[in-house]
Amino acid sequence: xxxxxxxxxxxxxxxxxxxxxxxxxxxxxxxxxxxxxxxxxxxxxxxxxxxxxxxxxxxxxxxxxxxxxxxxxxxxxxxxxxxxxxxxxxxxxxxxxxxxxxxxxxxxxxxxxxxxxxxxxxxxxxxxxxxxxxxxxxxxxxxxxxxxxxxxxxxxxxxxxxxxxxxxxxxxxxxxxxxxxxxxxxxxxxxxxxxxxxxxxxxxxxxxxxxxxxxxxxxxxxxxxxxxxxxxxxxxxxxxxxxxxxxxxxxxxxxxxxxxxxxxxxxxxx
DNA sequence: GTCCATGTTCTTTA
DNA sequence: CTAAAGAACATGGA
Numbered sequence: 071x072x073x074x075x076x077x078x079x080x081x082x083x084x085x086x087x088x089x090x091x092x093x094x095x096x097x098x099x100x101x102x103x104x105x106x107x108x109x110x111x112x113x114x115x116x117x118x119x120x121x122x123x124x125x126x127x128x129x130x131x132x133x134x135x136x137x138x139x140x141x142x143x144x145x146x147x148x149x150x151x152x153x154x155x156x157x158x159x160x161x162x163x164x165x166x167x168x169x170x171x172x173x174x175x176x177x178x179x180x181x182x183x184x185x186x187x188x189x190x191x192x193x194x195x196x197x198x199x200x201x202x203x204x205x206x207x208x209x210x211x212x213x214x215x216x217x218x219x220x221x222x223x224x225x226x227x228x229x230x231x232x233x234x235x236x237x238x239x240x241x242x243x244x245x246x247x248x249x250x251x252x253x254x255x256x257x258x259x260x261x262x263x264x265x266x267x268x269x270x271x272x273x274x275x276x277x278x279x280x281x282x283x284x285x286x287x288x289x290x291x292x293x294x295x296x297x298x299x300x301x302x303x304x305x306x307x308x309x310x311x312x313x314x315x316x317x318x319x320x321x322x323x324x325x326x327x328x329x330x331x332x333x334x335x336x337x338x339x340x
Numbered sequence: 341g342t343c344c345a346t347g348t349t350c351t352t353t354a
Numbered sequence: 355c356t357a358a359a360g361a362a363c364a365t366g367g368a
Contacts, residue, residue: 072346072347073346073347076346129346129347144347144348145346145347146346146347146348147345147346147347147348147364147365148345148346148347148364148365148366163365181364181365181366182345182347182363182364182365182366183363183364183365184347184348184363184364185347186348218357218358219357219358220357220358220359224358224359227347229347229348236346236347237345237346237347238346239346282346283346284346285345285346286345286346286366286367287345287346288346305346325358325359325360326359326360326361327347328344328345342368343367343368344366344367344368345365345366345367345368347363348362348363349361349362349363350360350361350362350363351359351360351361351362352358352359352360352361353357353358353359353360354356354357354358354359
């Protein structure tokens with residue numbers, strides 16, 4: 071559920087809820103097979119620490135503590151990160167509970183366990199992740215697309231090329247820029263690539279403004295669903311009329327992921 | 341039973 | 355060697 075807009079919304083809601091001294095007094099339910107590095111003493115690292123702030127890098131949610139160490143949590147496909155009262159019932163598939171002074175808890179629930187809980191330490195650690203799409207310069211984006219022959223749709227999902235874009239927003243951005251998803255990335259003209267760069271920023275901005283997309287599982291730290299799914303123009307709309315030209319939206323598979331586009335508006339061209 | 345799912349990473353193939 | 359394609363991971367819903 072979490073692409074950049076959903077992760078950003080979780081971060082925003084967490085920061086709003088974690089005012090002042092959010093002191094950790096207890097850590098439970100740590101799921102060993104989601105820990106990175108495997109076997110690290112997460113509870114030991116966190117106990118007694120205060121959370122200084124929460125931020126985002128790509129799809130990672132980064133917590134910074136008062137000893138300048140950090141962890142990140144990745145929500146994978148089905149992860150939920152919420153703040154709840156200690157007395158709230160503990161749901162199935164709860165893989166982390168961080169108890170804060172004052173009776174609240176940060177909880178991670180992730181049925182499929184594609185997510186991760188990672189100890190980062192104090193040093194910089196981007197792990198070869200590409201630039202943030204909201205900050206990237208068009209010229210940099212164009213250059214990066216030149217580096218691969220893969221279909222542009224597949225390239226947008228590569229977190230080393232550009233961070234934070236997933237299956238929903240790749241399809242939505244390609245539609246907004248009228249770029250066929252199958253075009254080899256390096257075959258896009260500079261002009262088309264620059265337009266795609268702008269479309270990515272517009273689509274992500276709008277999605278953040280609508281608190282992300284809830285297809286099934288996604289909720290923010292308050293438990294609130296997103297609203298952007300109602301504004302999807304192609305994602306999961308195969309067979310329905312294109313909002314621009316009424317041609318039925320098509321669905322194909324690219325790189326093992328379903329891909330939705332308008333065969334008319336996104337017809338093959340340079 | 342079948343197919344599909346907002347993601348990443350490891351393995352295989354070219 | 356590198357780049358790209360495929361499979362795997364684990365669970366639930368239609």
